[in-house]
Amino acid sequence: MKRLIGAKQNRVLNTTVLLKEFSTTVIPVSCTEQGRWSYSRPDFTDAGVIMSPSLRHLKARSVSESLRGNRGHRSDQAGIWRMIGTLTDRTGVKSPTSAMHDVYTARKSTLQQMQKAFSCNAGQVGLLVLTPASRSA
Numbered sequence: 001m002k003r004l005i006g007a008k009q010n011r012v013l014n015t016t017v018l019l020k021e022f023s024t025t026v027i028p029v030s031c032t033e034q035g036r037w038s039y040s041r042p043d044f045t046d047a048g049v050i051m052s053p054s055l056r057h058l059k060a061r062s063v064s065e066s067l068r069g070n071r072g073h074r075s076d077q078a079g080i081w082r083m084i085g086t087l088t089d090r091t092g093v094k095s096p097t098s099a100m101h102d103v104y105t106a107r108k109s110t111l112q113q114m115q116k117a118f119s120c121n122a123g124q125v126g127l128l129v130l131t132p133a134s135r136s137a
Contacts, residue, residue, distance in 0.1 A: 005040070005047045009033045010101050012051055014063050014073040028073035030059055034081045035097035049104045055083050 011029040019025055032051070051059070062076035084100045087093075095102035104111070118128055 005045055005101055007041070007044050008037050008039055010047065010099055011044070012059070014059065014075055028063075030075040030077055030080050032080070032084060032101065033097050033099035034084070036099070047101055047104075049101075051100070052087065055080060055087075055100070058083060 009031045010033040012032050014028040014030055017025065017027050050056070058079050059075045062079065063073050066072060066074040081098065084098055084103075087100065087103055088095050088098065091103050091107065093103045093106040
């Protein structure tokens with residue numbers, strides 16, 4: 001799911017949307033930045049990254065529940081902001097607007113190093129999943 005940065009808040013689409021050319025469409029989104037309501041730029045642009053799996057799961061689950069209740073493509077916005085707060089706390093990233101994008105920006109070099117360490121081979125098909133080591137109580 002693409003994330004959009006810019007305008008008055010960074011956002012992520014709540015569903016796939018097909019647009020007719022020259023049309024006006026209300027697109028259901030979730031906000032991934034809680035503390036800003038001013039323009040960082042006049043338009044939106046692709047953030048170049050996707051949401052974390054746990055955030056995508058929360059958003060997808062809450063949008064599905066909303067659709068079952070005939071409330072449209074609404075997400076659990078408060079839950080998304082809580083999880084972004086947990087992400088910023090866990091990574092030690094300070095974001096004045098609680099923006100998920102700030103975490104990716106702060107960790108960009110680390111993420112690039114990981115990408116290089118796990119580059120794909122020609123014709124490769126598959127997925128590598130890394131999970132944090134479990135902690136003993």
